[in-house]
Amino acid sequence: MLFDMDGTLVDSEKLWDVALHELAARYGGTLSDAGRRAMVGSSMADSMAILHADLDQPWRDAALGAAWLEERVTELFAAGLTWRPGALALLRAVRTAGIPTALVTSTARSLVEVALDTLGRDSFDVVVCGDEVDDPKPHPTPYLTAARLLGVPVRRCVAVEDSPTGVASALAAGAAVLAVPHDVPIPAADGVHLVASLTAADLALLAALLPPVSGAAPPPAV
Incomplete structure (x- = not known):
């Protein structure tokens, strides 16, 4: 994830x-x-x-x-960060299910370290920051890097994004995308599932976004 x-x-x-x-x-x-x-x-x-x-x-x-x-x-x-609607519940559900999880952000590490005081340092197995990759979003490098560090094929990953730039990065990497537009509209596109709020997202939806695995039950979304 x-x-x-x-x-x-x-x-x-x-x-x-x-x-x-x-x-x-x-x-x-x-x-x-x-x-x-x-x-x-x-x-x-x-x-x-x-x-x-x-x-x-x-x-x-x-x-x-x-x-x-x-x-x-x-x-x-x-001074404090406010969770987006449904975000904390979804993150907790993912972690409770034992799904490998990465934070993939364009923000610099110094700022992310402050944000992790709100997000929780144990909420992610991997954190990829904007100043730690050669090619930031919309290039695929951030998401490819996160999947590699998690040890999971990127095509078995779901990326959750709120911007066209981030969506482009995740799609280029080959991940499925759950898009929750915030400040900027996100156009409909193949491989992108749009929701108005993360309150509408759960583990079943995440799993449904992944392509089926031939001849076997699909593994959990990550």
């Missing part, structure tokens, strides 16, 4: 909103709604590029902006 973090398990996108708008204001500009939507699910490097282009300030130092943003979001994360 492969879980995205921001907007999927916890309602942290609102905290990113605060920090990104504050950074734009420090630059003397205003982040557009379109620019913010384009960042959802993206790596820090891509988000900085989008921000600077949106403000018509491409000369800005991306590393300095990213450092300021990570420090501010760390403060916001530390």
